[in-house]
Amino acid sequence: MEKFFSQRARNIRRSVIRELLKYTQQPDVISFAGGTPDPETFPREELARIAFQEIQKNYAYSLQYSTTEGNVELRRAFLEILREDGIEAELEEIMITTASQQGLDLVAKTFLDPGDVVYLELPSYLGAIQAFRAFEAELVGITLEEDGMDLERLREQVKKDRARGKNPKLIYVIPDFQNPAGVCWSREKREGLLAIAAEEDLLVVEDAPYRALRFAGEKLPSLKGIDREGRVVFLFTLSKILAPGLRLAALVGTEEIVNKVVAVKQATDLCTPALTQALALRFLKEHDIEDHIGKLRRCYREKRNAMIAALEKYMPEGVRWTRPEGGLFLWVTLPPGLDTEKMLPKALERKVAYVSGSPFFVDGKGQNTMRLSFAIATLEQIEEGIRRLAEVIKEELAALPASVGV
């Protein structure tokens, strides 16, 4: 069969991480692994009632094909949310996607020829890495510092790539509470990135799934909000602020870009489910999404605080972690010499799960890093899970040869 596969398909492997996630779904495992939101935050009563009505009364729309660009009213409702967030766009500048992973696939399909260079944070979101690799782009990671990408490195790298005859095309970033590292970019770096994109004539893809989930610090403008050139393609999603099972997101760009991406989507899945669009629209009309997001912020802030407290209580010296002001993740760096991928089976034996960091690094590094999600565990599970994890790490440290010890 192998001979039938396309070149791109030969490069695609099932994600080790996602395969491992299956083992973490056993009920007695405390999982910090998935990127899934807490199901107890889903507005189930409201959505159940809405679904009943939308199917019973509005079946000729909600159970039928939708248009490729998506429900007009839902796009207007999204524009309203974006406007509140400082992003001004017209109806022709937004389209619905079957969640943001499709947004990434469509961006790759629309913009990337084999060999085109995509710059992304080191580490960056695994799903984006997969989407861009599937279209045979060359991925170049740029170190993520505490306040965003190392922009000097980015500028040099673009020049170097041009000099060696490459085609720099696109910068992919998650400026707010980045997955996996939880980093939030400073205002200076946001402006700096747009300046480099303008100088070097590059597109910017801004992925913003966690942007609304800020529970500390001052809100900063999105790249799209300060983009004056139409260079930024913005990916908005309901997955983390309403429910990922709806698979609903939107892509925002210039009319010319949206027009082209709609044509590409037509050949990709024809349309996003009318039913889930109808549910989301009614929810946004009848309920205050800001109110709902307020509840999410309180929920995740409490869990994040619990995880940081547990880390402080249990972790041995030499282990470092981020203190994110939003999102769902903490990023943990172990002393050099430890390998979180090799350590995972031992953690699973103790019934605690995490995601090892190296798959998020396009340069293959990050062996001593891990991502911890505080989203789905209860407060008690967070304390107990971090305690177990600290034990595993202490044992690993004890087993290290003295030369590389802390």
Add this chain to the structure above:
Amino acid sequence: MEKFFSQRARNIRRSVIRELLKYTQQPDVISFAGGTPDPETFPREELARIAFQEIQKNYAYSLQYSTTEGNVELRRAFLEILREDGIEAELEEIMITTASQQGLDLVAKTFLDPGDVVYLELPSYLGAIQAFRAFEAELVGITLEEDGMDLERLREQVKKDRARGKNPKLIYVIPDFQNPAGVCWSREKREGLLAIAAEEDLLVVEDAPYRALRFAGEKLPSLKGIDREGRVVFLFTLSKILAPGLRLAALVGTEEIVNKVVAVKQATDLCTPALTQALALRFLKEHDIEDHIGKLRRCYREKRNAMIAALEKYMPEGVRWTRPEGGLFLWVTLPPGLDTEKMLPKALERKVAYVSGSPFFVDGKGQNTMRLSFAIATLEQIEEGIRRLAEVIKEELAALPASVGV
């Protein structure tokens, strides 16, 4: 912006047909244009009740991320339906797709390198043409006769393509009540196609959206049902037998193929909505789908008969049409010299809509053909719409220069 677009995206245009469909949605237009099923057949009361329960009680699953391969129980339920239809497959040989358009996209992404040759019926389904074109395949149309593809032409063409250094890869067919032509392949041609695929070592993609909608004649085995080599990738969908708004389908192939396509889907949309999967599963568990399909068959048979009766009553001499034993479409051929694309604005003026045939021909022919769907119009609308259409055609014929007249 144009310079940022990938080579493939430059080749993709928004479908003229789909754009035109928007005008046909005015309430006073009688539309034979869309490929949409009759919304009055959707089991709205059942699905409304199921949706309420699945969200209220099962929210932790139905509103959360799903696995990429899809709900295990739903895949088992699909396998049961396929088994009844003579297709034996294991759980590892089936995966859920976000409707069959995604199945086509994933097939193209998994198998097609630029320049690979895909053979398809002339005419063939527009969505498939778009999906394959988006991956820069070379599309070669093979004449569709009354009982299936002209297999001698196919065999010669493959040899010719190999001789000119091309890479024949895949044959795409819709053997049951084909879209757009309504043709059903004979048993001999089904076997003949598989023989050629084996001889020439080609993959076969069998798209079967209308297969269950047979309302006359004898049921024939699917290609997948008589495939002994694992050469056939079968696309099953709920769009025409339950509701297209769910966007639910399945891809069936060897374990090796499904494994690879799952990896490709992971990078494409991560997973199909858990909610729509949960609804379909409950519906299939609690209701007899065969019973429901029986109702659809009666509904569409009556409408098809009404359309044929109206065509016989109103159409001028020289107009020919198919008499499909299933599906949603009639295929109409006008006398040479008429152009259904140019005629469409006149039909819309009379408030009747159809789809002109030429976009379904990868060789650019078929100007005098059109596709008529009998699915969504009422019996009265069918009679009245065909009457109006016949008038338009008569006027066009009268305006033809004598030399090309009938």
